[in-house]
Amino acid sequence: MEFPAWLTAWLAGDDYTIAREILERGVAALYLVAFVSAVNQFPALLGDNGLLPVRRFLRHPYARKQPTLFRRRYSDRLLRTVAWTGAVLSALIVAGVLQPTPTYVFVPVFLIVWFLYLSIVNVGQTFYGFGWESLLCEAGFVVAFLGAWDTAPPITIVFFVRWLVFRLEFGAGMIKMRGDRSWRDLTALFYHHETQPMPNPLSRTAHLLPKWFHRLEVLGNHVAQLVVPWFLFFPQPVASVAAAVMILTQLWLVLTGNFAWLNWITIVLAFAGISDPVFSWLFGGADVGGIGASDVPLWYALVAVAVTVFLVVLSWPPLKNLFARRQLMNASFNRWHLVNAYGAFGSVTKERYEVVVEGTADDPSDPGAHWLEYGFKGKPGDVRRLPRQFAPYHLRLDWLMWFLALGSRDSPWFEVLLLRLLEADTPTLKLLRCDPFDGEPPRAIRARMFLYRFSTRAEKRRTGDIWVRSEVGDLVPPVSLRGRQ
Structure with missing residues (x-):
C-alpha cells in the first residue's frame, strides 16, 4: 500500500540541505576535538592515578545511576578505546564518508558518537562540569536526526536546533541581566577581557579599547542575546539575518577569548537558521543546496516526529527556567544531558x-x-x-x-x-x-x-x-x- 506524498511533504526541510551539512560536520568536528582532548587529559585528571579517580567516583550510588559505559568497570585502556573510537567515527562524519549511507545507518552511528562522549561526561566530575559539555551532548543527539542524504532534513529537527540556539543565547542574556549590575549599567566589559578564565593573544588589545567601545560591546551583546534569538522563528530571510547576527557576535568572542568550543558550537548551530536560497544569494545567485533527497520517507518521518515530540516534552523544565526568578545556569534536568538550561557569566569578576x-x-x-x-x-x-x-x-x-x-x-x-x-x-x-x-x-x-x-x-x-x-x-x-x- 502506497501512502500519499502529502503525508510527509510538510516535514521535508529541503531548503536546509547546506545547513544540514554544516550542522552535522561541524558538530562532529567538535566531538573530534573533545575526544582527542579526553585522550590527552582524562587519564591524568581522572584515570587510575588521576586527581579525581573515576574508580573512586563509581563507588557512589549517584555515579552508578549515570548512563555510561564505565558504570561497571573503568580502566585507562577502556577510556582510550572509547575516546579513539569516538574520534574515528567523528572524523568519518566530518569527511562526509557516512552521509551517502542509508539514514538507518547514519543516525545510529551518530548516536554512538553521542553516547560515547556522554559516557565520558557522566564520569568526568568537576573536570567535565562545564555547560558546553551538556551543550555538545544535546547538540549531537538532535543533529543526528537530520539524517543522511537519502532523506530531506526533517523541518521539525531544524527548528529544534533553533530552539537549542534560542535557549543558549536568550538564557545567557537573561542570566546576565539578573546576575550582575555591571551588565545592566554597560560596564561589564571594562573588566571581562582581563578577568575571563583564559585570555587569548588579542584579549589585552580588546581590554585596552576605549570605555565607550566596551559599552557598545555590552549593548550589542544584549541585543544579540535578548532580542535577536526571537527572530530565529520568523520566516525567511528574517531567520537567516538573525542567525548571521549571532554568528558575527560569536566570532568576536572567538577573537578575544578561549572558551573551549562554546563559541564554535554556537556558530555551527546558528546555521540552522540559514536557508539554501540565502546561501545562493550570498554566492551571487549560484545554484547551491539541494544536497540529497527532497522528501522524507514515511518510516523516517515517523521517527523524526516521535523524536520531536520527545524533545518537546523535555523542553518544559528549561522553558520554565528561562523565565524563573531564580534562573539556573548550565543545568541538566535529566541524566542524558538532553534539553538543558544554559547561561554564562551571570557575574563578572572585577579583579x-x-x-x-x-x-x-x-x-x-x-x-x-x-x-x-x-x-x-x-x-x-x-x-x-x-x-x-x-x-x-x-x-x-x-x-x-x-x-x-x-x-x-x-x-x-x-x-x-x-x-x-x-x-x-x-x-x-x-x-x-x-x-x-x-x-x-x-x-x-x-x-x-x-x-x-x-x-x-x-x-x-x-x-x-x-x-x-x-x-x-x-x-x-x-x-x-x-x-x-
Whole structure:
C-alpha cells in the first residue's frame, strides 16, 4: 500500500540541505576535538592515578545511576578505546564518508558518537562540569536526526536546533541581566577581557579599547542575546539575518577569548537558521543546496516526529527556567544531558587572581631557598608571556585553576595535584607547559596567590611585560612528601 506524498511533504526541510551539512560536520568536528582532548587529559585528571579517580567516583550510588559505559568497570585502556573510537567515527562524519549511507545507518552511528562522549561526561566530575559539555551532548543527539542524504532534513529537527540556539543565547542574556549590575549599567566589559578564565593573544588589545567601545560591546551583546534569538522563528530571510547576527557576535568572542568550543558550537548551530536560497544569494545567485533527497520517507518521518515530540516534552523544565526568578545556569534536568538550561557569566569578576605553583630543590625552611615556577599551558603565569590561542581545544586543568583562584570550595583535586608534582608524576607533568625540574621531584612545593592585571601600553613599552602582578599571600605553605615544612 502506497501512502500519499502529502503525508510527509510538510516535514521535508529541503531548503536546509547546506545547513544540514554544516550542522552535522561541524558538530562532529567538535566531538573530534573533545575526544582527542579526553585522550590527552582524562587519564591524568581522572584515570587510575588521576586527581579525581573515576574508580573512586563509581563507588557512589549517584555515579552508578549515570548512563555510561564505565558504570561497571573503568580502566585507562577502556577510556582510550572509547575516546579513539569516538574520534574515528567523528572524523568519518566530518569527511562526509557516512552521509551517502542509508539514514538507518547514519543516525545510529551518530548516536554512538553521542553516547560515547556522554559516557565520558557522566564520569568526568568537576573536570567535565562545564555547560558546553551538556551543550555538545544535546547538540549531537538532535543533529543526528537530520539524517543522511537519502532523506530531506526533517523541518521539525531544524527548528529544534533553533530552539537549542534560542535557549543558549536568550538564557545567557537573561542570566546576565539578573546576575550582575555591571551588565545592566554597560560596564561589564571594562573588566571581562582581563578577568575571563583564559585570555587569548588579542584579549589585552580588546581590554585596552576605549570605555565607550566596551559599552557598545555590552549593548550589542544584549541585543544579540535578548532580542535577536526571537527572530530565529520568523520566516525567511528574517531567520537567516538573525542567525548571521549571532554568528558575527560569536566570532568576536572567538577573537578575544578561549572558551573551549562554546563559541564554535554556537556558530555551527546558528546555521540552522540559514536557508539554501540565502546561501545562493550570498554566492551571487549560484545554484547551491539541494544536497540529497527532497522528501522524507514515511518510516523516517515517523521517527523524526516521535523524536520531536520527545524533545518537546523535555523542553518544559528549561522553558520554565528561562523565565524563573531564580534562573539556573548550565543545568541538566535529566541524566542524558538532553534539553538543558544554559547561561554564562551571570557575574563578572572585577579583579584577576592567579594561583602560582612553585617548587624548590633546596631546604624550604631556608629564607634563601630558590623557588621555581611551574608553567601552565593556558592560564597566566610568566608576566612576559603572551596568552596563547587554544579554543576550541579545552585545557581543563587550567580552567579549574581559574575557579580555584576565585575561592572554589570544590577543589580536592588541587591537593592531589601538589602531591603528583612532588612525585614528578609524568602524566601530570604533561598537562603543564614546563617543568622547572626536568622530570626530577622537587624537595617541596608551595602555592602563592597573586593579583594580575594587563599592563598599560606605556608599561608594555617600558618593560615588555604583558601582565603586572603583585603578591597577595600564600595559598598553600611549603609542603613535602615528608610532611609540612
